[in-house]
Amino acid sequence: MTNTARTSQRPAARPFLKWAGGKGRLLAQYAPLFPREIGDYHEPFLGSGAVFFRLCQRIEGRAYLSDRIDDLVRTFEMVRADVESVIRHLGRHVYESDHYYRVRAQNPACLSPPGLAARFIFLNRTGFNGLYRVNKSGRFNVPFGRYTNPKICDANGLRLASAALALAQIERRGFQELPGWAEAGDFVYLDPPYQPLSKTSNFTAYTAGGFDEDAQRSLAGVCHALDGAGVRFMLSNSDTPLIRKLYKGFDIKRVLAARAINSSAAGRGKISELVVRNYT
Numbered sequence: 001m002t003n004t005a006r007t008s009q010r011p012a013a014r015p016f017l018k019w020a021g022g023k024g025r026l027l028a029q030y031a032p033l034f035p036r037e038i039g040d041y042h043e044p045f046l047g048s049g050a051v052f053f054r055l056c057q058r059i060e061g062r063a064y065l066s067d068r069i070d071d072l073v074r075t076f077e078m079v080r081a082d083v084e085s086v087i088r089h090l091g092r093h094v095y096e097s098d099h100y101y102r103v104r105a106q107n108p109a110c111l112s113p114p115g116l117a118a119r120f121i122f123l124n125r126t127g128f129n130g131l132y133r134v135n136k137s138g139r140f141n142v143p144f145g146r147y148t149n150p151k152i153c154d155a156n157g158l159r160l161a162s163a164a165l166a167l168a169q170i171e172r173r174g175f176q177e178l179p180g181w182a183e184a185g186d187f188v189y190l191d192p193p194y195q196p197l198s199k200t201s202n203f204t205a206y207t208a209g210g211f212d213e214d215a216q217r218s219l220a221g222v223c224h225a226l227d228g229a230g231v232r233f234m235l236s237n238s239d240t241p242l243i244r245k246l247y248k249g250f251d252i253k254r255v256l257a258a259r260a261i262n263s264s265a266a267g268r269g270k271i272s273e274l275v276v277r278n279y280t
């Protein structure tokens with residue numbers, strides 16, 4: 001079977017999680033910026049995997065997906081490996097505040113793998129704004145969210161996601177390990193926590209420890225190493241002087257995104273973000 005035949009048989013799938021900074025709404029602007037041909041694909045800041053799911057029908061090789069949130073990685077892995085068990089476990093959850101707080105209080109380490117995945121998906125779909133936040137001891141602490149009839153188990157969506165993930169290897173890894181994995185000709189899409197636009201923005205707090213200026217610098221070092229090794233990369237980040245400086249010399253495009261915070265009328269509307277690439 002040719003690669004083209006294999007890829008065209010893959011189903012179109014969509015993210016099964018909501019994720020802060022998820023790229024769903026930017027995909028139309030990104031479409032012309034992706035490479036025409038994709039062999040092996042890497043996405044080291046996975047989140048909900050919006051870009052992976054968009055590209056999965058075009059990936060000719062393997063996909064290497066990673067993130068540093070352990071439970072997120074285990075959830076993806078379980079959806080890939082045994083989606084029917086995840087669906088069965090999701091069927092035990094209900095949209096109800098007491099149930100939410102009982103499930104939130106569970107220790108994920110004491111759950112079966114499909115139970116852990118179902119808990120992660122349930123908390124994501126019914127917690128406040130689909131946020132992922134943990135306290136100092138690493139326990140999930142997002143409050144119950146108010147929705148009208150939220151869909152806890154989208155069985156068909158999960159089955160499609162599972163089929164798309166069949167080509168993926170999913171690992172818990174920091175982005176620093178990327179140069180050891182990616183090879184010449186591979187394509188890497190990087191969507192790190194953005195550099196904050198102001199000192200009061202706190203969107204770097206995805207995990208305890210956040211993603212500070214040193215992390216942005218070290219990520220730029222990784223991108224330069226990828227470039228030196230002949231790996232193609234595309235990176236999303238905020239439009240700040242630091243990001244423009246760190247990636248000077250690469251192709252930098254502006255895209256327009258909806259603002260993450262609409263705390264005041266003046267804050268509404270579009271905001272400029274950057275896409276950096278080492279290929280055109």
Ligand SMILES: C[S@@+](CC[C@H](N)C(=O)[O-])C[C@H]1O[C@@H](n2cnc3c(N)ncnc32)[C@H](O)[C@@H]1O
Pocket residue numbers: 019020021022023024044045046047048049050051066067068069173174175176191192193194206207210211
């Ligand atoms: C902006 S989100 C990615 C969103 C994703 N592109 C989507 O569409 O849903 C950034 C992700 O990077 C992960 N992350 C943060 N620091 C990391 C690190 N040092 N190494 C790997 N992943 C990290 C976070 O857990 C989070 O899932």
